[in-house]
Amino acid sequence: MSARFVATYRVRCPAAEIEARARGIAVEQSVEMPLDAIDAPHVLAEVVGQVAGIVDDGDDGFTVRIALGVATVGTDAGQMLNIVLGNSSMHPGISLIDVEIPETFAACFGGPRHGIAGLRARVGASARPLSATALKPQGLDAAALARLAHQFALGGLDYIKDDHNLADQPSAPFATRVPAIAGAVERARAVTGRATRYVPMLSGDWGRMQVQLRLARDCGIDTVMLAPMLSGVATLQALAREWPEMAVLAHPSMSGSGLITPDLLFGTLLRLWGADAAIFANYGGRFGFSRDICRSLAGRATSPLHGLRPCLPTPAGGMELARVPELLHFFGPDVMLLIGGSLLQARERIPEAAAAFQRALEEFRP
């Protein structure tokens, strides 16, 4: 009758305050009102959050486990985020570090519709790591971006995605850009014999995204990108649910609040809500994720979870060709390496640099 799942938080506060703080989270994330004003017994028994544990981690840091009602989530990813973090995000010194995923959530949200195997199948790979790059900079017109995509595709890369800042600006509107780039990649595929995919960035509200999706589908595109923390996670869920034939790359824009640890967000939650691949800021790049977080993220994305397909960890952010062997040893074969800027620096030698990147991946033996 009263199914619950546990959300786990890291909370910083003086030890004398932690019990009240934990009770405060339990109330804030469930009924958000004084308990003495609640009459309904089933609300008190089944809806009000419960403190399931407090562990003192030292230095005024605590791990707090709160048991929340499964029924309070309903069937909406946005509401799930609302329930596990919504209002508590406004309290200082709190971050969400884990969420227990009951089987009902897995059944409801469905996870990746394609997952790692589906992304490999699209590009004719069996068990190897995959390659990806990005079309930049914004400000180039559609023809220039298409020429760049053609160069990358001549190198035989697996996935060529839009820069996440390529929205629908006048310099290269979606309706002009996507057919131009799709055509350029198609021409390169005829040369290479490879199955290189172009991955356009979706932007705007879900209504506008669906116009973009129809246009992309008409160009033969079967993989798209969106930034769930920008679009709203319910939009990711809608994309996976209503366009199941499209594979989805999730971009990390606006994810960096520190409110949700990256391994949980990218490895578990985005997978649950339908991301086939999760792009994240790799260790040793220009962002600050640690090796431990990256390892945990990749583990979460690919571990068994109520039969959900695994989500492809896609490290990015200031990566270089020279790091490919190190990264493959770190992540193993279930990974897509996204190298953007450093390939662009090859300039007129982009096809050769892309081919070298691709070769390094294909020759990898774990």
Next chain:
Amino acid sequence: MSARFVATYRVRCPAAEIEARARGIAVEQSVEMPLDAIDAPHVLAEVVGQVAGIVDDGDDGFTVRIALGVATVGTDAGQMLNIVLGNSSMHPGISLIDVEIPETFAACFGGPRHGIAGLRARVGASARPLSATALKPQGLDAAALARLAHQFALGGLDYIKDDHNLADQPSAPFATRVPAIAGAVERARAVTGRATRYVPMLSGDWGRMQVQLRLARDCGIDTVMLAPMLSGVATLQALAREWPEMAVLAHPSMSGSGLITPDLLFGTLLRLWGADAAIFANYGGRFGFSRDICRSLAGRATSPLHGLRPCLPTPAGGMELARVPELLHFFGPDVMLLIGGSLLQARERIPEAAAAFQRALEEFRP
């Protein structure tokens, strides 16, 4: 040719690093690639971000001004957030504290379609502060929530909104809850002669929200609520653009990352993107906003901005009846006070407590 707007950040880092850090933000938030790999002169001149100023605030804190290209925003609120903060959100020690709003943004996004005057007109008020409360707790069925709404409405309140956790769960699905509550408020209005509004919470993706909007409109509802940081800010923009007859209350769920200062987010950005009222965590409640932030927020929401309608500051979060005079002196008459839990504690005396709240607002003289 090269219109720019300035985004201002607070950055914490050692003084020796701030110049490189500022240049890094300028690149990250525009082209996100090595500048030496960019050939196009117009991209270098018009698209690449420029450091417009660095001020040392002491204690390893700096105010950094970055001039970004107006054209990089396009016409999408999500892309605007992407450009001013997206990837930089993943860097430590950064927050967005101001965004210059050029007239082109005001013309593009349009701001509130109703604003303070429109929200007052709906409830027959001329220049006084407005009242609001919330229907809680989730877990009650639609009939119980409707009874509660009836009690509040008998007290003559202006706006009665759903708890932000009332999504579309089985306990009180939107399609059952909204007609029941709208009917209960209507019956109370026949008793009081007042124009009390019920404000349902929208949830899910924009497609599902539009189903909810049609149902709400059929129930005579003209004011709705959504949480833009949960739904995506493009969804707020779509709501204002495509349902201009609906007034919009913005709820602050998931806003509390510290990545955007609350006065900027609630007072300027949500107003720009179409919120008629912005609910925020008031000073002295159970959240940590300061008096200065609340004063700045209310000032931003109501100051002249390229002819945009003012947005109604709506302080909330652990407020009590006894604070009404203090809050009205602090905010003045252009405010909506949202009191939830403390009215609910009146239990069988809710109509009387609501009436006392309403009277305190109506008798206020600045």
